[in-house]
Amino acid sequence: MDTMSYVVSFLEKLVNTPSPSGYTREAMELVRKEAASFGYASSYNQKGGLIIEVPGRSHRTLGLSAHVDTLGAMVRSITPEGRLKIMPVGGYMMESIEGMYCKIHTRKGKTYTGTILTKSPSVHTYDDAKTLERNVKNMEIRLDQQVHSSEDVKALGIGAGSYVSFDPMFVYTESGFVKSRHLDDKASVAVLMGVLKDLSQSGKKPERTLKLVISNYEEVGFGASWIPQDIEEFIAVDMGALGDDLGGDEYKVSICAMDSSGPYDYDMTNRLIDTAERLGIDYAVDVFPHYGSDVGAAMKGGNNIKGALIGQGVHASHGTERTHVKGMEQTLKLIEGYIFLEP
Numbered sequence: 603m604d605t606m607s608y609v610v611s612f613l614e615k616l617v618n619t620p621s622p623s624g625y626t627r628e629a630m631e632l633v634r635k636e637a638a639s640f641g642y643a644s645s646y647n648q649k650g651g652l653i654i655e656v657p658g659r660s661h662r663t664l665g666l667s668a669h670v671d672t673l674g675a676m677v678r679s680i681t682p683e684g685r686l687k688i689m690p691v692g693g694y695m696m697e698s699i700e701g702m703y704c705k706i707h708t709r710k711g712k713t714y715t716g717t718i719l720t721k722s723p724s725v726h727t728y729d730d731a732k733t734l735e736r737n738v739k740n741m742e743i744r745l746d747q748q749v750h751s752s753e754d755v756k757a758l759g760i761g762a763g764s765y766v767s768f769d770p771m772f773v774y775t776e777s778g779f780v781k782s783r784h785l786d787d788k789a790s791v792a793v794l795m796g797v798l799k800d801l802s803q804s805g806k807k808p809e810r811t812l813k814l815v816i817s818n819y820e821e822v823g824f825g826a827s828w829i830p831q832d833i834e835e836f837i838a839v840d841m842g843a844l845g846d847d848l849g850g851d852e853y854k855v856s857i858c859a860m861d862s863s864g865p866y867d868y869d870m871t872n873r874l875i876d877t878a879e880r881l882g883i884d885y886a887v888d889v890f891p892h893y894g895s896d897v898g899a900a901m902k903g904g905n906n907i908k909g910a911l912i913g914q915g916v917h918a919s920h921g922t923e924r925t926h927v928k929g930m931e932q933t934l935k936l937i938e939g940y941i942f943l944e945p
Contacts, residue, residue: 605796605799605800605934606796606927606930606931606934608795608796608799609792609793609795609796609927609930609934610774610780610792610927610930612636612792612795612796613772613780613782613788613789613791613792614772614774615632616629616632616633616670616788616791616792617770617772617782617783617784617785617788618770618772619632620674620705620707620765620767621670621671621672621767621818622671622672622673622674622675622676622691622692622765622766622767622821623671623672623673623674623691623692623818623819623820623821623822624671624691624765624818624819624822625674625707625765625767626650626670626671626818627650629670630646630650630651630652630670630816630818633652633654633670633791633795633816634652634654636795636798637654637795637798637814640795640798640799640801640802641802642654642655642656642798642802643655647828649818649819649828650818651815651816651817651818651819651825651826652670652814652815652816653813653814653815653816653830654798654812654813654814654816655811655812655813655814656798656801656807656808656811656812656813656814657807657811658807658808658809658810658811658812659807659808659809659810660809660810660811660945661811662810662811662834662945663810663811663812663813663830663832663833663834664808664810664811664812664813664833664834664835664836664837664941664945665812665813665814665815665829665830665833665835665836665837665907666794666812666813666814666815666836666837666839666937666941667814667815667816667817667825667826667829667836667837667838667839667840667895667896667897667900668787668790668791668793668794668814668815668816668817668838668839668840668896669787669791669816669817669818669819669820669821669825669826669840669896670787670788670791670816670817670818671817671818671819671820671821671822671825672692672767672768672783672784672786672788672821673690673691673692673693673694673768673783673784673821673920674690674691674692674765674766674767674768675688675689675690675691675699675704675718675765675766675768676688676689676691676762676763676764676765676766677706677743677760677761677762677763677764677765677766678762679762680752680755680756680760680761681742681752682751682752683750683751684745684749684750684751684752684754684755685742685743685744685745686706686716686742686743686745686755686760686766687741687742688718688738688741688742688743688766689738690738691765691766691821691822692821692822692920693821693920694920694921695736695920695921696736696737696738696740696741697736698920698921698922699718699741699768700718700719700720700736700741701717701718701719702717702718702768702769703715703716703717703768703769704716704717704718704743704766704767704768704769705766705767705769706743706745706760706764706765706766707764707765707766707767708758708759708760708761708764709759709761709763709764710759712758712759714745714746714747714758714760715745715746716743716744716745716746717743717744717746718741718742718743718768719741719742719743719744720734720736720740720741720742721734721740721741721742722734722740723744743766745758745760768783768784769783770782770783770784771783771922778926778927778928779852779924779925779926779927780924780925780926780927780930781922781923781924782923782924783922783923784923785841785916785919785923785924785925786840786841786916786919786920786923787820787839787840787841787913789841789913789914789916789925789930790839790840790841790913790914790933791816792930793839793914793930793933793934793937794814794816794839794937796930796934797934797937797938797941798814800934800938806942808941808942809941809942809943809944809945810941810945811832812941813829813830813832813833815829815830815836815896817896817899820895820896820899823894823899824899824903825896825899826838826896826897826899826900826903827899827900827902827903828900828903828905829900829903829905829907831905831906833905833907834907834908834945835867835870835907835908835909835910835945836896836897836900836905836907836908836909836910837870837874837897837909837910837911837912837937837940838895838896838897838898838909838910838911838912838913839912839913839933839937840895840896840911840912840913841856841913841914841915841916841919841925842854842855842856842858842886842888842912842913842914842915842916842929843856843888843890843892843893843915843916843919844915844916844917844919845917848886848888848889848890849886849887849888850886850888850915851886851915851929852914852915852916852917852924852925852926852928852929853884853915853926853928853929853932854884854885854886854914854915854928854929854932855878855883855884855885855886855912855913855914855915855929855932855933855935855936856885856886856887856888856912856913856914856915857871857874857875857878857885857886857887857888857910857911857912857936858887858888858889858890858893858895858910858911858912858913859871859887859888859889860889860890861889861890861891861893861894861895861898861911862890862891862892862893862894862898863894863895863897863898863901863902864898866897866909866910866911867908867909867910869908870908870909870910871887871910873940873943874910874912874936874940875887877936877939877940877943878936878939880939881935881936881939883932883935883936883939884928884932885932885936886915895911897909897910897911912933912936912937913933914926914929914930914932914933915929
């Protein structure tokens with residue numbers, strides 16, 4: 603299987619493995635086993651994040667991050683009629699989850715299905731069905747169980763603190779588009795697995811030892827707040843935001859010069875741009891005012907690093923997302939070009 607076919611195939615497995623922030627054990631194990639199949643050892647940190655190590659030609663260390671955690675929700679309470687009230691995990695518009703199929707994961711390991719709706723879900727019945735504000739107070743989950751009361755729901759083991767994951771609706775089109783929730787940031791996790799595949803099959807060693815930090819709390823702001831202390835440079839492989847006055851698209855790799863945390867390292871960003879130009883990679887340099895990354899979390903955590911941010915363009919981020927296999931390929935090529943630069 604060629605590398606990009608592999609990336610898309612692994613991405614489908616990963617997005618279909620539920621992992622809202624803090625509920626990532628199964629997805630992490632999927633990634634760990636995949637890295638092990640290429641011959642690379644991993645270890646877990648205390649937060650449940652994964653560190654994959656790739657020996658390099660020198661003992662200096664370059665860090666690459668991607669996050670396996672996604673948007674989701676948590677059950678807040680149960681209504682007298684047996685509906686579930688929720689609190690969001692991560693930041694998204696309530697409009698983007700209305701009508702979504704979902705799964706409810708209990709603390710005892712059981713899983714149930716449901717649908718996210720407003721309190722006024724039908725124009726045939728409710729005067730305010732169209733005008734009701736789509737906010738967290740007005741959203742509920744309709745369980746696919748015969749329940750008529752809060753007691754019926756509690757008997758299933760569902761209660762406050764149960765996790766909710768969203769159906770990703772993964773589709774890979776003949777024209778090369780990947781449509782799915784959670785491309786932020788499972789697309790980049792899959793790209794990193796593609797890099798490991800290429801390194802393993804080629805037998806080449808990167809110039810520096812690589813430590814791939816697969817984080818599990820990025821969507822709530824502190825995923826990579828701690829990283830291994832031997833990392834000197836740290837690149838977040840996340841996604842390129844699209845729209846408004848931005849230059850990126852779904853077919854390019856975006857190189858972010860600054861986001862809401864401030865500017866990224868000047869020299870690292872320049873080397874990424876130079877690498878893209880030297881290798882003929884399709885790229886855009888952009889500034890993301892409403893965006894944060896694992897590198898920002900690592901900086902705020904006091905880590906002594908230089909940082910940069912790249913990723914394939916993802917349309918409608920934190921909604922029903924879409925990217926293109928070309929964008930993921932450009933991202934992979936940029937990573938592979940950078941890891942063979944002399945430090």
